Amino acid sequence: MIMVVLENVNKIYNEGTPRAFEALKSIDLEVSEGECVVLSGVSGSGKSTLLSLIAALDKPSRGKIAVNGELISKLPDLHASAYRAKTIGVIFQHFNLLESLSVEENVIVPLINSGFDMRTIKALADKSMELAAISHKASQEVKALSGGEKQRCAIARALIHEPKLILCDEPTANLDRANSLKFIEILQSLHDMGKTIIVATHDPLFEGLPFVSKVVHMEDGRIVKNER
Numbered sequence: 001m002i003m004v005v006l007e008n009v010n011k012i013y014n015e016g017t018p019r020a021f022e023a024l025k026s027i028d029l030e031v032s033e034g035e036c037v038v039l040s041g042v043s044g045s046g047k048s049t050l051l052s053l054i055a056a057l058d059k060p061s062r063g064k065i066a067v068n069g070e071l072i073s074k075l076p077d078l079h080a081s082a083y084r085a086k087t088i089g090v091i092f093q094h095f096n097l098l099e100s101l102s103v104e105e106n107v108i109v110p111l112i113n114s115g116f117d118m119r120t121i122k123a124l125a126d127k128s129m130e131l132a133a134i135s136h137k138a139s140q141e142v143k144a145l146s147g148g149e150k151q152r153c154a155i156a157r158a159l160i161h162e163p164k165l166i167l168c169d170e171p172t173a174n175l176d177r178a179n180s181l182k183f184i185e186i187l188q189s190l191h192d193m194g195k196t197i198i199v200a201t202h203d204p205l206f207e208g209l210p211f212v213s214k215v216v217h218m219e220d221g222r223i224v225k226n227e228r
């Protein structure tokens with residue numbers, strides 16, 4: 001099954017003004033269920049813009065985007081947040097954690113108002129903290145964590161909805177080599193579980209990873225190479 005399809009997608013920031021800027025130009029892309037795809041390209045080539053459209057955090061100026069069979073390119077905001085909650089887990093280089101709460105409290109934040117009972121929430125939190133290799137710090141305040149641990153807390157939070165599609169934007173930008181390698185291990189286990197993963201990165205550590213099925217190279221808002 002195809003998980004993500006982009007057809008002739010353009011994104012123009014400040015369209016119709018003298019500051020108009022075409023950040024994405026005629027993008028066609030398909031990602032199958034269970035694939036791990038790396039988006040590469042220098043800073044400013046359009047990787048984050050592409051991820052934000054797939055996450056329905058922003059809308060394309062032209063073209064169609066479908067994720068998990070749902071056409072998301074024109075979703076109204078309310079539906080866009082429901083779509084994200086149902087389908088997407090996002091991992092950024094900045095973790096946006098609540099520093100004075102514990103790891104576990106941060107991880108369950110997305111489930112506040114979910115209607116799940118506390119036992120279910122606890123079970124989901126335990127599962128995602130384990131996947132993100134941060135269970136041993138569950139009750140620790142986030143402000144006392146290392147950078148790598150903060151990221152693993154953010155990963156656990158992104159996994160709590162059991163998303164089918166995981167989007168990562170420069171996930172290793174603030175990590176040292178040891179923590180970057182640990183991140184790649186977590187990614188491998190998510191891949192082994194059948195998750196679909198898209199990682200925007202220019203970290204050479206992602207080159208040649210056995211579970212990466214294709215590298216999509218971007219330049220100046222275009223896909224210039226799509227290698228298997």
Ligand SMILES: Nc1ncnc2c1ncn2[C@@H]1O[C@H](COP(=O)(O)OP(=O)(O)OP(=O)(O)O)[C@@H](O)[C@H]1O
Binds near residue numbers: 043044048049050
């Ligand atoms: N909100 C915005 N308004 C105007 N231009 C923007 C906006 N967001 C991004 N851009 C421009 O679009 C281009 C692509 O930006 P984008 O963040 O997608 O690149 P990137 O490849 O992810 O870079 P990085 O690796 O630095 O995050 C850049 O030239 C950027 O200045």
